[in-house]
Amino acid sequence: MEERKFDQITPRAILEYCYDHSKMVNAEALKRLEVRTREHGQIKMLSGPYLGKFLSMISSIIRPKYILEIGGFTGYGTACLAMGLQEEGKIISIEKNPELKGFADDIYEDLGISHKIDQRIGDARDIISTLDYSFDLVFIDAAKRQYIDYFEMVLPCIRKGGVILADNTLWKGSLVHPTLDKMGEGLDGFNKHIKSDTRVDNILMPLDDGVHFIIKK
Ligand SMILES: C[S@@+](CC[C@H](N)C(=O)[O-])C[C@H]1O[C@@H](n2cnc3c(N)ncnc32)[C@H](O)[C@@H]1O
Numbered sequence: 439m440e441e442r443k444f445d446q447i448t449p450r451a452i453l454e455y456c457y458d459h460s461k462m463v464n465a466e467a468l469k470r471l472e473v474r475t476r477e478h479g480q481i482k483m484l485s486g487p488y489l490g491k492f493l494s495m496i497s498s499i500i501r502p503k504y505i506l507e508i509g510g511f512t513g514y515g516t517a518c519l520a521m522g523l524q525e526e527g528k529i530i531s532i533e534k535n536p537e538l539k540g541f542a543d544d545i546y547e548d549l550g551i552s553h554k555i556d557q558r559i560g561d562a563r564d565i566i567s568t569l570d571y572s573f574d575l576v577f578i579d580a581a582k583r584q585y586i587d588y589f590e591m592v593l594p595c596i597r598k599g600g601v602i603l604a605d606n607t608l609w610k611g612s613l614v615h616p617t618l619d620k621m622g623e624g625l626d627g628f629n630k631h632i633k634s635d636t637r638v639d640n641i642l643m644p645l646d647d648g649v650h651f652i653i654k655k
Pocket of ligand 1: 508515534562579584
């Protein structure tokens with residue numbers, strides 16, 4: 439079977455142009471979080487300053503009271519999403535790796551958002567059903583083969599007009615290739631599931647690694 443290596447969807451020069459002409463998320467504390475994540479390992483999983491900016495802008499437009507993040511990792515996306523929260527708002531960020539408990543607590547403190555962050559450690563598929571909120575915004579960014587499960591579990595907990603953003607939904611561009619890895623199969627299945635679901639409106643965007651933008655009707 440032919441082996442193909444995929445990296446960025448967008449040509450590097452265009453991506454650099456986009457970076458150069460965007461006001462990236464630029465807090466000093468977030469730069470420290472990026473460095474700390476790099477030391478921890480798996481920096482590729484971090485949303486980073488470009489996608490992070492998109493998350494903070496969408497959140498600032500919606501001005502959510504309640505956000506749910508599925509797959510919090512080291513907390514970068516959590517902090518960016520929290521930037522748009524109402525003053526009394528809250529983000530529940532679920533992360534299954536116990537080693538990441540409190541990973542960014544001091545960073546949240548420095549950003550003045552600690553009181554808005556509720557990190558939950560465990561499997562999102564166990565935790566979502568225990569949450570009693572009406573979410574305005576949900577960010578799906580955990581196990582790529584479980585996106586349909588997360589979507590089906592969270593949809594009843596999202597208000598009408600609420601937004602779901604699902605990351606990595608173009609999987610480095612590999613989804614247009616006939617041979618997919620298991621995660622690619624999961625993401626392709628998710629994209630098809632959303633397109634055919636009459637309960638939601640959607641647009642799949644080639645932003646970063648692919649962001650599926652979904653609105654509950
Ligand atoms: C790509 S990272 C998330 C990046 C993060 N959202 C950000 O903006 O930087 C994916 C994370 O999902 C976590 N994860 C995977 N499966 C999960 C599950 N079933 N429940 C909760 N977290 C899960 C992984 O441990 C990993 O930390």
